[in-house]
Structure formats: structure tokens, C-alpha cells
Amino acid sequence: MSAAGTLPPDERRLGAGAPIQDTRGDKIALACIYTALALFCLAILYPIVYVLSASVSDTHKVSAGQVWLWPVGFTLDAYKAIFDYDAIVSSFGNSVFYAVAGALVATVLTLLAAYPLSRKGLPGKGIIMAAFVFTMMFSGGLIPTYLVVDQLGLLNTRWAMILPTALAVWNVIITRTYFMVTIPEELVEAGKVDGCSDFGFFWRIVLPLSKPIIAVNLLFYAVGQWNSFFNALIYLTNEHLFPLQVVLRQILIQSKVDPSQMPDTSKLAQLKELQQQLKYSLIVIGMIPPLLVYPFVQKHFVKGAMIGSLKG
Amino acid sequence: MTTTETDARSSVRSAAHKRTRVAKSRVGLGLRIRRNWQLYAMLALPLIWLAVFAYWPMYGVIIAFKDYNVVSGIWGSPWAGMKYFERFVESYQFWKLIKNTIYLHVYELVATFPLPILLALFLNTVRKKWFSRSAQLITYAPHFISTVVVVGLVVVLTNPNTGVANKFIGLFGFGPVDIMGDAGMFRHIYVWSGAWQTMGFAAIIYLAALTSVPPELHEAAIVDGASRLRRMWHIDLPAIVPVAVILLILNIGSILSVGFEKVLLMQNNLNLDTAEVIDTYVYKIGLASAVPQFSYATAIGLFRSVIGLVLLVLANTFARRFAKSSLW
Numbered sequence: 332m333s334a335a336g337t338l339p340p341d342e343r344r345l346g347a348g349a350p351i352q353d354t355r356g357d358k359i360a361l362a363c364i365y366t367a368l369a370l371f372c373l374a375i376l377y378p379i380v381y382v383l384s385a386s387v388s389d390t391h392k393v394s395a396g397q398v399w400l401w402p403v404g405f406t407l408d409a410y411k412a413i414f415d416y417d418a419i420v421s422s423f424g425n426s427v428f429y430a431v432a433g434a435l436v437a438t439v440l441t442l443l444a445a446y447p448l449s450r451k452g453l454p455g456k457g458i459i460m461a462a463f464v465f466t467m468m469f470s471g472g473l474i475p476t477y478l479v480v481d482q483l484g485l486l487n488t489r490w491a492m493i494l495p496t497a498l499a500v501w502n503v504i505i506t507r508t509y510f511m512v513t514i515p516e517e518l519v520e521a522g523k524v525d526g527c528s529d530f531g532f533f534w535r536i537v538l539p540l541s542k543p544i545i546a547v548n549l550l551f552y553a554v555g556q557w558n559s560f561f562n563a564l565i566y567l568t569n570e571h572l573f574p575l576q577v578v579l580r581q582i583l584i585q586s587k588v589d590p591s592q593m594p595d596t597s598k599l600a601q602l603k604e605l606q607q608q609l610k611y612s613l614i615v616i617g618m619i620p621p622l623l624v625y626p627f628v629q630k631h632f633v634k635g636a637m638i639g640s641l642k643g
Numbered sequence: 644m645t646t647t648e649t650d651a652r653s654s655v656r657s658a659a660h661k662r663t664r665v666a667k668s669r670v671g672l673g674l675r676i677r678r679n680w681q682l683y684a685m686l687a688l689p690l691i692w693l694a695v696f697a698y699w700p701m702y703g704v705i706i707a708f709k710d711y712n713v714v715s716g717i718w719g720s721p722w723a724g725m726k727y728f729e730r731f732v733e734s735y736q737f738w739k740l741i742k743n744t745i746y747l748h749v750y751e752l753v754a755t756f757p758l759p760i761l762l763a764l765f766l767n768t769v770r771k772k773w774f775s776r777s778a779q780l781i782t783y784a785p786h787f788i789s790t791v792v793v794v795g796l797v798v799v800l801t802n803p804n805t806g807v808a809n810k811f812i813g814l815f816g817f818g819p820v821d822i823m824g825d826a827g828m829f830r831h832i833y834v835w836s837g838a839w840q841t842m843g844f845a846a847i848i849y850l851a852a853l854t855s856v857p858p859e860l861h862e863a864a865i866v867d868g869a870s871r872l873r874r875m876w877h878i879d880l881p882a883i884v885p886v887a888v889i890l891l892i893l894n895i896g897s898i899l900s901v902g903f904e905k906v907l908l909m910q911n912n913l914n915l916d917t918a919e920v921i922d923t924y925v926y927k928i929g930l931a932s933a934v935p936q937f938s939y940a941t942a943i944g945l946f947r948s949v950i951g952l953v954l955l956v957l958a959n960t961f962a963r964r965f966a967k968s969s970l971w
Contacts, residue, residue, distance in 0.1 A: 471700025472944030558789030583795030
């Protein structure tokens with residue numbers, strides 16, 4: 332019998348500074364939980380690590396199935412091939428632009444919508460909020476939205492990537508909840524007494540107090556823009572405006588490699604050989620930017636999700 | 644005696660009530676609106692956006708009841724009544740689309756809905772901080788990878804010639820299989836790659852709900868000799884249920900609109916039998932086809948949205964009555 336089992340339960344808990352002892356059943360349960368979590372983490376990590384390894388391994392070794400976990404025959408050829416393929420380089424630049432511009436526009440819109448809707452006693456607030464929330468449940472659908480974008484003359488412009496999906500109502504709700512929790516009514520009253528206008532209060536008091544939620548919004552929108560491909564698929568036909576995701580889709584999923592994108596024809600043969608390799612390195616390139624940002628902002632993301640869930 | 648007392652008290656109360664009401668109404672609605680004009684000015688831009696990109700398309704939905712042509716525009720095109728809805732319901736694609744859409748969504752729901760709950764319960768039980776931190780960091784990560792890359796990852800790993808998945812089953816003497824080209828495999832690949840991507844992040848909301856469990860409950864249960872699993876079952880799980888119900892309602896509301904982008908990305912000529920869902924069909928006949936049928940595609944889209952809305956309302960009513968938690 333284990334030592335823990337012999338002690339009465341309250342002594343186990345109250346023993347001065349002694350760690351809480353588990354019963355044998357609890358120990359087994361805990362061991363199972365740790366194992367399950369570890370296995371799950373491995374299942375998440377394996378494909379990512381494999382692709383990383385394959386992207387820096389010798390093509391033939393990968394095709395022959397010699398790569399299982401670590402790189403075999405280290406080479407960076409696949410990454411060099413990426414830089415020789417014009418469409419990837421230019422679309423990478425486009426994606427950066429869409430992510431930055433899209434995040435800025437969307438965050439400004441979100442803050443402008445969320446702050447007034449967080450204020451108590453604003454006439455018409457309920458109706459406006461309902462107008463926002465209703466769009467989460469019902470939308471015009473694909474074709475009518477497309478026709479609107481067409482009528483506005485936005486087809487084949489950079490705006491088509493940024494404007495139609497600029498505002499996410501979910502973010503408005505989260506941001507509004509954040510304002511309601513962090514900006515007390517007394518502060519608003521005090522501002523009024525001191526003769527501060529609503530604009531001034533928003534600019535000088537609210538924004539400086541809201542850096543975490545601004546960061547969450549910027550990052551949500553930037554990652555969303557970086558990862559989105561459907562807007563580009565339906566609104567853009569001009570290849571010079573394509574974001575990275577569309578080019579990734581062509582190469583990774585449709586296996587379309589366009590020889591005209593290779594200015595140096597001597598490398599064409601090499602590209603054919605590297606095509607499979609290119610896929611691994613491309614997956615890495617597509618994965619890296621959001622994953623690089625993510626550990627730094629994980630806390631904020633979690634906080635954002637939690638604030639949202641508070642209100643439900 | 645008591646009645647007069649309460650009468651007196653209530654009359655005092657109602658008088659006080661009246662006074663505050665008078666005080667409030669002294670600031671008239673017009674004045675309150677004028678006083679807040681700057682707040683309305685801030686709302687202007689978002690509201691314009693909402694009108695243009697959310698409500699204008701809703702108006703555009705009427706082309707589902709018209710024979711839309713570009714020259715006459717939305718209003719000028721002749722009415723077509725329910726023609727397009729009838730055509731859709733009677734088309735040979737109808738039952739296949741409905742079946743594929745519902746099957747895919749229900750499979751996804753049943754298979755992946757409990758996973759984040761389990762993950763959250765497990766993470767919440769782990770006492771070693773470094774372990775739960777790194778487990779969270781790892782399991783959230785795939786959420787930030789784009790759908791295109793996830794599908795690309797699946798395609799590359801399951802490639803019949805070079806993919807590691809086929810090398811693996813090759814070890815056991817099975818021949819290479821073209822997993823992506825197999826209509827029977829499509830749903831499994833879709834659902835389980837989705838679980839891989841979303842499970843960790845979906846657990847966040849449950850972890851948030853678990854932080855509201857007072858530690859005293861656990862302490863009391865320990866004193867009473869409750870095992871770890873029992874505490875998980877009787878203390879942690881009930882804290883999660885309200886959130887889970889709400890997420891379930893939302894899921895049921897979107898039963899006809901499965902992850903459209905991902906389905907589209909995973910489609911190829913070989914798996915269309917199971918991989919064609921309502922939304923991808925709308926896209927194909929509406930935008931991707933050489934002769935776009937705007938009205939027909941809009942009608943199908945509207946059909947789907949209306950059913951989704953009805954299901955959402957039904958699920959919500961049901962949950963309010965039986966689970967005591969609901970969206971509204």
C-alpha cells in the first residue's frame with residue numbers, strides 16, 4: 332500500500348508544506364492524461380517537422396522514402412528554386428501588403444464601431460448592434476456580394492482584397508466587450524465634466540488604455556488576410572495582384588508550374604527535378620510567417636478569445 | 644393595517660419612480676442624439692461598410708426570383724418567381740448535394756466536437772506548468788496555418804509516389820494508394836485534417852470556462868475522497884456544458900455551410916462524388932463556369948441560408964427549453 336493511502340485525506344492536504352499525494356488510481360489517471368497529451372502534441376508536430384526536414388533534404392532521398400524525421404543529404408536547393416520563381420516572390424510581397432493594409436483598415440473600422448456601441452444610453456444602440464449581429468446569421472451569399480464588388484468597380488483591384496471582408500462582426504463584439512470592461516462609466520463622466528469631447532476622450536483616453544485589444548485585432552486581421560485565398564480567387568484575374576496563397580494553391584494542390592515564371596531557362600530542367608522539393612519548401616514558406624508571429628501574441632489571442640467568451 | 648402600510652410604501656416608491664422617469668425624459672431623445680453626435684460620427688464609417696458589403700448583397704438576393712441579366716440590372720430584370728428554386732429541387736444534383744453536405748458536416752461534428760472538450764479537461768488537470776504551457780503552444784499552432792497550406796500538406800504527404808503516408812503503409816506491404824483521388828477517403832481526410840488544425844484552438848474557449856470553477860469545489864471533493872476522474876466528471880465537465888451547448892447551436896445553424904474553402908481546395912475530378920457540396924456547386928455554376936448562371940446560383944445560395952437560419956432558430960429554441968442555455 333502506498334504511503335499516501337495510509338494517511339487520512341485531510342492530513343494529506345494539510346500536512347505543512349507537504350505536496351498533495353495522489354492515490355494509486357489518480358496516479359494512473361494522471362499518467363494516462365500526460366501520455367495522451369504528449370501523443371497528441373507529437374501528432375501535431377510530426378507533419379510540420381517532416382515537411383521542414385524534407386524541404387532541406389536531397390530530392391531523391393525524399394522520393395525514395397529515406398526521410399522519416401531528420402533531413403537526409405542536407406541541401407538548400409529547394410529554397411533557391413523559390414527565389415528563381417517570379418510569381419512566388421511577387422505574390423509574397425502582395426500578401427505582405429494585403430496583410431498590413433487589410434489589418435489597418437479593418438482595425439480602424441472595428442474600433443470605430445465598437446467604442447460607440449460600448450457606451451451606455453446611446454439612443455439606437457440596440458438596433459445598430461442587432462444590425463451587426465444579424466449579418467453573422469444571414470448573408471446575401473456569394474453571387475450578390477460578387478455583383479456588388481463588380482458594380483463598385485473593385486474587381487481586379489487591390490481594394491477587392493481588403494474591403495469586402497474588412498470588418499469581422501465577431502471582433503466588434505470582442506472589442507466592445509473589452510471597452511465595457513476596461514472603460515468604467517465614471518471615467519466617461521469625469522471626462523465630460525472636464526469638458527472633453529467624445530472624439531477627444533476616445534483619442535486621448537480610450538486608445539491608450541486599449542493597446543492589448545488593438546494588438547489582438549491587428550493580428551487577427553493580419554493573419555486572416557495572410558491566410559485568405561478565396562477573395563483573390565473570385566475577385567482577381569490579374570496575376571500581378573495575386574497573393575501568395577493563390578500561387579501556393581497552383582503549385583501545391585494543382586501541380587501547376589508555369590515555365591514562363593522562370594526567367595533563367597537553364598534552370599528549367601533543374602526545376603522539374605525540384606518540383607516535388609519545391610512543394611515542401613513552399614509549405615514551409617507559407618507556414619512560417621504566421622507561426623513566427625504567433626508565440627509572441629499567443630497570450631493576447633487567448634485573452635481575446637476569453638474576453639469574447641465572457642459575453643458569449 | 645399591513646395593507647395600508649404596503650400601499651403607502653408602494654405609493655412612495657412609484658412617486659420616486661415617476662421622479663426619475665421625469666428626470667430622464669427631461670433630456671429629450673432629440674437632445675440626447677445631438678449630444679452624442681460625435682459617437683454617431685464614429686459609427687458612420689462602419690455603418691457605411693455594413694450597408695454596402697452586408698446589406699446591399701442582401702437586397703441583391705432578389706435576383707434569385709428574377710431572370711437576372713447584366714444589362715437590365717437587378718431591378719430591371721424580369722421576375723421569374725420560384726422558377727429557380729423549383730429547378731434546383733427537381734435537379735438530379737439536389738439529393739446528392741444535400742446528402743454530401745449534411746453527411747460531411749454531421750461526421751465532422753460528431754467526430755471533432757468532443758475532442759477540444761477532452762483536450763481542455765486534460766490540459767486543466769495537468770499540474771506541471773511547463774508541460775501545459777508547451778502543450779498549448781503546440782496544439783494552438785496549426786490554427787494559424789492557412790487552409791491552402793494544410794490541404795497542400797495533405798496532398799504532398801499522401802502523394803502516391805513520394806508521400807510519407809504511402810511509404811509508411813508500404814512498410815506493412817500495402818501498395819501505394821492515391822488517397823486524395825479516392826472518393827471514399829475524402830470525408831475522412833477532410834474531417835481529421837480539420838481536427839488536426841482546429842482542435843487546439845477550439846479548446847481555448849473551454850479552458851476559459853474552466854477558469855471559472857472555484858478551487859474550493861475541488862478541495863472539498865478531495866477531502867471527500869473523490870478521485871481525479873470523478874472530479875473531472877462532476878466538477879469540470881458541468882462548468883463546460885453551457886459553452887458547449889452554445890457552440891453546438893452555432894454548429895447546427897451552419898449545417899449546410901461546411902468549410903467551403905477547404906472542400907473546394909480538396910476537390911478533384913476523382914472525388915467529386917462525395918466532395919461536391921452546396922456551396923462549391925454555387926461557386927461553380929455561378930462564378931467558375933463559362934456561362935455564369937447568376938440567378939440560379941443565388942437561388943441555391945438563398946435556399947441554403949434560409950434553411951441554416953431556420954435550423955439555428957430551432958436549435959436555439961430547443962436548447963433554451965431543455966439545456967437552459969441559449970444564444971438569445
